[in-house]
Amino acid sequence: DAEITQSPRHKITETGRQVTLACHQTWNHNNMFWYRQDLGHGLRLIHYSYGVHDTNKGEVSDGYSVSRSNTEDLPLTLESAASSQTSVYFCASSESLGTGLYGYTFGSGTRLTVV
Amino acid sequence: KNQVEQSPQSLIILEGKNCTLQCNYTVSPFSNLRWYKQDTGRGPVSLTIMTFSENTKSNGRYTATLDADTKQSSLHITASQLSDSASYICVVTDYNNDMRFGAGTRLTVKP
Numbered sequence: 001d002a003e004i005t006q007s008p009r010h011k012i013t014e015t016g017r018q019v020t021l022a023c024h025q026t027w028n029h030n031n032m033f034w035y036r037q038d039l040g041h042g043l044r045l046i047h048y049s050y051g052v053h054d055t056n057k058g059e060v061s062d063g064y065s066v067s068r069s070n071t072e073d074l075p076l077t078l079e080s081a082a083s084s085q086t087s088v089y090f091c092a093s094s095e096s097l098g099t100g101l102y103g104y105t106f107g108s109g110t111r112l113t114v115v
Numbered sequence: 116k117n118q119v120e121q122s123p124q125s126l127i128i129l130e131g132k133n134c135t136l137q138c139n140y141t142v143s144p145f146s147n148l149r150w151y152k153q154d155t156g157r158g159p160v161s162l163t164i165m166t167f168s169e170n171t172k173s174n175g176r177y178t179a180t181l182d183a184d185t186k187q188s189s190l191h192i193t194a195s196q197l198s199d200s201a202s203y204i205c206v207v208t209d210y211n212n213d214m215r216f217g218a219g220t221r222l223t224v225k226p
Contacts, residue, residue, distance in 0.1 A: 042216030106158025
């Protein structure tokens with residue numbers, strides 16, 4: 001069965017370190033997204049990609065980067081981790097550009113703690 | 116100010132009871148509204164989607180309503196089960212495919 005997987009599930013890192021969160025999907029979806037989820041806030045878009053070599057900034061992109069070298073993977077990198085980036089991170093993918101109608105398939109999340 | 120507001124923030128009900136969750140939005144121009152269920156430690160999963168012309172849509176014990184004039188939606192859960200314990204997230208999409216997420220309602224169903 002097709003799936004979207006995130007790794008690791010939990011990560012603790014120190015302030016200032018570079019961290020990469022992995023996202024891998026086997027749906028063959030062109031569109032992939034990274035969100036962060038914090039208590040009291042809705043999911044907020046960090047970066048997204050509509051295809052290989054395409055990347056775009058979301059509303060909370062500062063301090064994060066992504067790259068898309070193939071259809072299956074969209075790794076999220078925190079260049080220099082800060083305590084404000086402690087959060088739960090969700091990766092998602094969707095079938096078409098009309099993401100609203102077709103919806104997203106979400107991964108199970110990565111809980112990142114920056115100490 | 117968030118363009119999608121959900122209420123209540125949290126809710127506790129007894130198993131077998133019904134409940135209604137609310138979503139008010141200011142997103143414009145409106146394209147569609149989706150309700151997601153998010154179990155603890157998991158990603159959100161879509162329950163229903165409603166477009167401008169739809170007033171009511173059901174998915175088993177879940178019934179969503181939409182009033183596009185007042186920009187309000189509700190999710191009604193009938194005969195609740197322990198497995199309904201989760202967060203329920205309202206997501207509104209505009210014509211530019213920008214999605215706005217509500218902060219969610221945390222539902223706890225107790226035996």
